[in-house]
Amino acid sequence: MTNSIQEIRDADFLLVIGSNTSEAHPIIAMEMKRAVHRGATLVVVDPRAVWMTTISEHHLQIKPGSDVWLLNAMAHVIISEGLVADEFVTQQTENFESVKAAVKDYTPEAAEAFTGIAPDLLRKVARQYASTPKAGIYYTLGITEHSHGTDNVYALANLVLMTGHLGQPSSGMNPLRGQNNVQGANDAGATPVFYPGYQMVDDPKVQRHFEEAWDCELDPEPGLNLNEMMQTMGESIKGIFVMGEDIVLSEPNAHHLEAALAGVEFIAIQEPFPNETMRFANVVFPSAVFAEKDGVFTNSERRVQLVRQAVAPPGEARQDWRILSDLAKAVGLDWNYESPAEIYAEMAALTPQFKGISHERLGEIQADGMTGIQWPCPTSDHPGTVYLHGDGIMRGKGLFQAVTYRPPMEVPDKDYGLFLSTGRTLYHYNAATQTRRESGPVAKQPEAFVEIHPRDAKERNIQPGDQVRISTRRGHIDVIAIVSRQVRPGCIWTPLHFAEARANLLTNDEGDPVTGTAEFKVCAAEVTRLGEGKDLASIFRGNYYSTAGPSQ
């Protein structure tokens, strides 16, 4: 996020795109609700009528995968109607001409065929966004989990740059992080291309810096990203070490992955609960959960916050950092960490943006009743950074990146006639190893389901509550049908949380060419009826995504 969470309440225009905020980020949704109650304009762009559309001024229910068309057409309107922030563009950006040329033919009228959005509405939203000073964009995986995810992000950034909505409170570009510590895991260098603090592994100066610090030789070649690891599993990848992820449940095209894991010679995992990946593991280490360890998580707004041990781990389970230290010693490395504070201090000393942060300082802030420090924080007396680009754009000039529309890797055809999208719900979390052991989520949402539009349901003779099968070219799962106008005709949606109905048996592992992120959000699927229905109201009690909906 370039802005902070508490700035959301003061925004006057919020463009929420590819984010089911009230379910995936409920507390950020509360800030958005507060802004709307105050009089802000909320526009939601989503193929589904997610809860936030109940309080939005406009819902742009676009066709899945048509984001680039929509965003380029908005850019087209902003440019052609003279709404560009000329001074900002001239002084703080470069390469605007390329975008200007690229979006020339992306008229709202041409966009309609791809997006399904009326040209007048698109124009209105583009004008509102461009002409409201405190306008923020909020997005999540609905933008990035596409084969053109990078293009989507560039297209959004182009809007931000051409309107100058950057470097001010409540006005910026805000990806909302999905996991508690996505930001922190990347900050810490758990990526194939960066050392801690986004220092490139193929930069010789950086390499020497870390070789000296760690007293070893390092590889200048970037490694494989997660999707590449999964695709080469069992072929070139022969040994894996997994900490705290259920790859078999969470990664796309799971049948392929399961077959590939048979070709892996050694698998070690560390996990607090049994999971699907454990079926393939040679060694399993029992690990501690967050309430049993010290450390820090870094949230979406780059705020580094303490995690503190409240209870002891059960049995012989150990904290992940202890397991890693023990393993390092077992393989002959000279690691002698006594505490996470010590580990953090080592990392901070190697990374300019975290240098001013320490467990000690975070503890003092907490003792004062406040919380965390937002990086960049270069020195121990630096207060942290509330919003980015405040002193001008960090890379010097904001770079426009022209993008052109590419269709999703797989679109509906005569065999698989529906667009399938997957996502999260309020009540469960990721592989649900935690939340399916909780009474509330289980009472509200005990089983997997698919949302299907009444027209598509009728064509397939499907009644609400029927048992149905979702099939794609990669696999099939059996779920309960919720016949619902939350989804567009021709589109279905299913949650990713349920081990017995793994959405990732269905999804496409074709990735974005830049990031490798797989196309979880769009693939071609078909739904067939299996059998007699159940009473939906007794299974999904009080569900907003019910069978009822506005008649059409």
Place this chain on the structure above:
Amino acid sequence: MSPTTQTLLVDGHVVELRPGDTILNAANRADVSIPTLCHDPRLKPVGACRTCLIEVEGARRLLPACATPATEGMKVNTESERVDRHRKTLLALYLTDHDGTQEHGQGGAPNQLASMAREVGAPTDWGQLPSKRRGSIKDDNPYILFDPDQCIACARCTRYCDEVESVTAITLAGRGSETTISTADGISLLDSTCEMCGGCIDTCPTGAMTERKAAEVQAPPESDLTKVRSTCNFCGVGCQLDLNVDPAANDGRGLVVKVTSPPVGTTSNDGNLCVKGRFAYEFINHEDRLTTPLIRDADGVLQPASWEAALAATSQGLAGVMERHGKNALAFISSSRCTVEENYLVQKLARQGYGTNNVHQCSAT
């Protein structure tokens, strides 16, 4: 202070006026404490409970500090014989409808009415005139308990549900002394639009809205629990929460008996939590937890093993792959669920220990 600055006087302190100020806000800035029950900074003021009535010079009646705009030159007295008499009378009346000896609601939630009555020295001998307030006895939701005997109908819970969470699951129902908190038609919270964020519990001043799980295990009063401030482990918002721990429970391992949110205005979540952050902590102490290392035996079955054996097997397993196929046949998958320090160690292990940059985590997905 510039000459154009507007000010008011609160108990003799000069306070700078800010746009939209109420008397309560201005007094808080001067560190003058005014008792409140129905006030929550997240909600629009309603002036319902009358505990914050104070004197304003020139005003005939006492005025509610939470709902009265502060104005230039106003002279406010928050402590006077008249204000004191009002507080004692008001709280004594509240106590006729509530058991003032109960310092805690069910499950140990603090009862501000009882503590305030004690501090003010309100009479407790005015007899009992209990209202006919009723709760929804059929509610089978696992998390939220409503105890009508503790309720003062201040409507903080229903206003929170409307104004902050915006799902409007609960409402004031009934009239007069029978006014109570209910869902529409008295259905279970599970069947309503409630998303079980528990904000009603957080905002309730008397413990009438409370954690059902803590009540079921008859948790000790919150003041006797150890509050450990930590960061939520679910989504990327990074809400701060207090794990309320009974350190002696669970054979001395300690047990999280409830999760509460830090005070409003202190952390990014502003006192709010969602269903997962506030209630999904049963997994910590779940019987399915892995408690010993496991090694797959010759028959392909995972068997319990010692730490030494599991660490040695892993060290050999990874070394064997490297010998046979080279260092880049190894892949290290870290986790955005784990701490920054743990992620740092995984990438350091991959790079320093095995010389490979094949390290990533699920943020790519």
